[in-house]
Amino acid sequence: MPRIRLAVSLLFLMNGFMMGSWAPKIPVLKDRLGISEGMLGLLILTFGIGSLLMMPVAGGLISRLGSRRISKLMAACLVPVLLLLSLVPGLPLAFAALFLFGGFVGAMDVAMNANAVAVEKRMRRAIMSSCHAYWSLGALVGAALGGPAIAHFGEVTHAVLVTIAGLVILLVAWPMVMADHPHPEAEKEKLALPRSPLPWLIGIVALFSMIPEGSVIDWSALYMRNELGASVALSGYGFAAFSATMAIMRFAGDHVRDRFGAVKTLRVCTLLALVGLVMAGLAPSATIAIIGFALAGIGISNMVPIAFSAAGNLPGLAPGIGLSVVTFMGYSGILFAPSLIGFIAEHVGFSIIFTSIPLLFLVVLLLSGHAVHADATKN
Structure with missing residues (x-):
């Protein structure tokens, strides 16, 4: 597998792994904070809001700086957030941490998909479906290992292990992520919704x-x-x-x-x-x-x-x-x-x-x- 394809596949794997690792932590977070199902629903909604708000911001940044920089930056920001979620002492910080978690996941999603498009152009062949397959694989591994790890080692140790695993995947991918060049006119453009249908x-x-x-x-x-x-x-x-x-x-x-x-x-x-x-x-x-x-x-x-x-x-x-x-x-x-x-x-x-x-x-x-x-x- 070419290095640039391996790198973007690892980004998808890492993003999926972090998301899959979050799933078994949800009931643990609910019990630790002593909140109702309704309040838990609001917390999860905050994740979605953070994700959707950061997606268009990431798109504008990618058009100026390229997908490599934004993919690596958002991945680096995402790595420690599950550990942060495992340490928050109260509801206000939990809302903030979940907003950040959703925001970094969403922004990285846009950036790594943009990088996959750039790799497709360089290789002149489709790779997007397999990239999404690596995301599914990462989510499956994170979810499957998360429950037993939390049961045996506890919430915080699980988060530390997830953080280390995410960091290792990112460090392997880091030097290989393909550089793409923003459009020449991108720096002159204002951030705006596209007019084309x-x-x-x-x-x-x-x-x-x-x-x-x-x-x-x-x-x-x-x-x-x-x-x-x-x-x-x-x-x-x-x-x-x-x-x-x-x-x-x-x-x-x-x-x-x-x-x-x-x-x-x-x-x-x-x-x-x-x-x-x-x-x-x-x-x-x-x-x-x-x-x-x-x-x-x-x-x-x-x-x-x-x-x-x-x-x-x-x-x-x-x-x-x-x-x-x-x-x-x-x-x-x-x-x-x-x-x-x-x-x-x-x-x-x-x-x-x-x-x-x-x-x-x-x-x-x-x-x-x-x-x-x-x-x-x-x-």
Whole structure:
């Protein structure tokens, strides 16, 4: 693997690892601070707000300074934040720490995706899907090891180990991260929302791809338990199948995209995701639902990476600006939409939810022609 590709893959791995390591700390933080579920929800919302606010800021900085500097800076800022969260003595500092955590995660997300676009251009081949696969792998490792580590070593020692691991990954990647050059006119431009409709249209593709993803993450287990009568153990298999097929297909997605092109790949993936979620929503049993979620994972796996590649290659627009718009719109779907979906599901049930959400994929199909910009990496 070329050094520049290894470096950006390690950035994705580290970001995912930090996010995965956060998940098992959530109930520990709740107990330590003695707060209610509602207050915990506000804390997690603060993470989302910090992330979304920093994404457009990162986009503007990338257009001036390049993605290498911002990726490395945000990664360095992110490394110690989980340790800080493990040491905060009260609620006000917990809110501040989670805002910073979300902000650094979001800003690094924009920057490392911009760097991946730059590496794609240098290599003249797709790498975005595998980069996102490394993120999924890092999140899986962080989440899987986090619970046992906290149980055996305690919250603070776990955070120290995570910090050391994150630092080691960053130090390995640090000298290899590819330098990219900001647009010549970037320093003269004012920070402003792009006037071109293209980043907003591709942002809709990302948004309508990530709302279903967030719905499966947050609600598939409850749906299988309450409406399909699955056992506690079996109810988690829907999301597990979804995650497994998504990770596998993200490692394969670059080769598929290079062979068939971004537009055709996006359309086929969208149709697979649509069929999978409808199958899950109409499933007469938990087993059929698991198969449906697995099929949806195959489909959704490469939809967002293609949208991000397209956003970083829009004509006349700095990659950081296009990516900041698309990541902002996409992640707002995965952070906030599931809450609204949960409220609706209280009245209509999750079967209708999972059957109806694929309507969003019809819009993705209508806009799929814009994915042609993702193939600019080959030019």
